[in-house]
Amino acid sequence: MSFDEKIAALIQRLPKLVDHLETEEATKNALIMPFIAALGYDIFNPQEVIPEFTADVGTKKGEKVDYAILSNGEVILIFECKKAGTDLGQAEKSQLFRYFSVTKARIAVLTNGTQYYFYSDLEASNKMDSRSFLELDLEDPRPHTLQEVKKLAKDNFDLERILSTASELKYTSAIKKVLSEQYDSPDEEFCKYFFSKTNPGGRFVGNAKESFMPLVKKALNQFVSEKINDRLRSALEPEGKEADPEVESPIEEEVVTSNIVTTEEELEAFRIIRAIVTKVIDPERVAYRDVKTYMSILFDDNNRKPVCRLWFNSRQKYLGTFDADRNETKNPIENLSDIYQYGEQIVAAVQRYIS
Known part of the structure; x- marks a missing residue:
């Protein structure tokens, strides 16, 4: 391992x-x-x-x-x-x-x-x-x-x-760590910096300080939220431009072609997923099938029992997870380690097939 x-x-x-x-x-x-x-x-x-x-x-x-x-x-x-x-x-x-x-x-x-x-x-x-x-x-x-x-x-x-x-x-x-602390509770010195930038010549005292400090916290929250939304919008944009017929059904039969190349990165991700499910099943019961646009991770090598999908064939990589109705959500990931964040969804998919 x-x-x-x-x-x-x-x-x-x-x-x-x-x-x-x-x-x-x-x-x-x-x-x-x-x-x-x-x-x-x-x-x-x-x-x-x-x-x-x-x-x-x-x-x-x-x-x-x-x-x-x-x-x-x-x-x-x-x-x-x-x-x-x-x-x-x-x-x-x-x-x-x-x-x-x-x-x-x-x-x-x-x-x-x-x-x-x-x-x-x-x-x-x-x-x-x-x-x-x-x-x-x-x-x-x-x-x-x-x-x-x-x-x-x-x-x-x-x-x-x-x-x-x-x-x-x-x-x-x-x-x-400092940024995290300031995000949760910006201190006076931190707020004073923004006050001086937005109110040149103003005095950071009394009512001005009392009213301005909550605004810094509010602005920080909005700024971070907007950045996250911008990144998600950018990551998901290609999906709206080109529909992929293979996304429509998580249980459709996958067609194997001679153009498929299973990369070491995909195999490493597959091994991580196997490790994640070890607490509920024998990892040998999890298999993969590689097709042109994604790799399917399957329970008991059954195409009608998807555990998740690896969409690694583009610059932005995704991990596809399934809900109880087998609807797929494509989660953007930057590193293979990001897969750990979706351990609960992966285990839940396996447990549904066991039960």
Whole structure:
């Protein structure tokens, strides 16, 4: 199984597991070890993964980091693990900070099994930064973040490439966090900036401030909504220009032609979908049939039981999902990881055929 398949399977299992993980060891076994395995490292091979790795700090002996990941005998990643649900605050980060300075690893991970914070030494050599350069939440996975995490996988690991993008990721993540906070509740300084731009020479005090601050929040909401609508309109525009006869019925017989080319990208998406349905059926019961304009994902290889469709033959890619009446909705996607967002619809389609 690929990284995408393994991560998809782990994400699908989370709801059933998280509430039952009452210890750190249970969290390691159920969530963190599978995560490390998803990155391609053999968790049972001490030449690749060492649990309880000795990381003595000065005169303080017996210090151990939960997992050290090795490549060619050198430590490249360290994991400090906490029980599921633990708030990964300053105390937990301080412990990892100490371990970082006594190993050769340039990447350190602090995790509670669902949240993963990735650190490096971008500001001072061999001194872990106070702020992570990447954050992954498996309960709310973002496709772009998953693609960055994938670079840490055994087959993809290139330290120089990772570090070259880590600085950019660190600041873009921080900027997005600030924007998110301001979007939810714009503060006075933020509102004052827009006031000065729209009211040159005006004074941001009293009634002017009181009346203007709610307008900033309202304008932000409208701006984001308009941008989303513009993007959706642009993505869906080709559908109105050229009707595709194959879209009309999700259960019509598909005609195979000699011009069909099944791409590796389509096969990778198919593997992700198989991983998503593992919690309800044997993934072998999901098959695909490729036609000229799309790939059908089918339950029991039955053309009258569509699970979803892959529309990957144009610049804008879509994942087609089906409702209870087998009406198809074409959802625009940018990356294969976006498929995770439609896991519920995919599982629901399979469950309808089971029942």
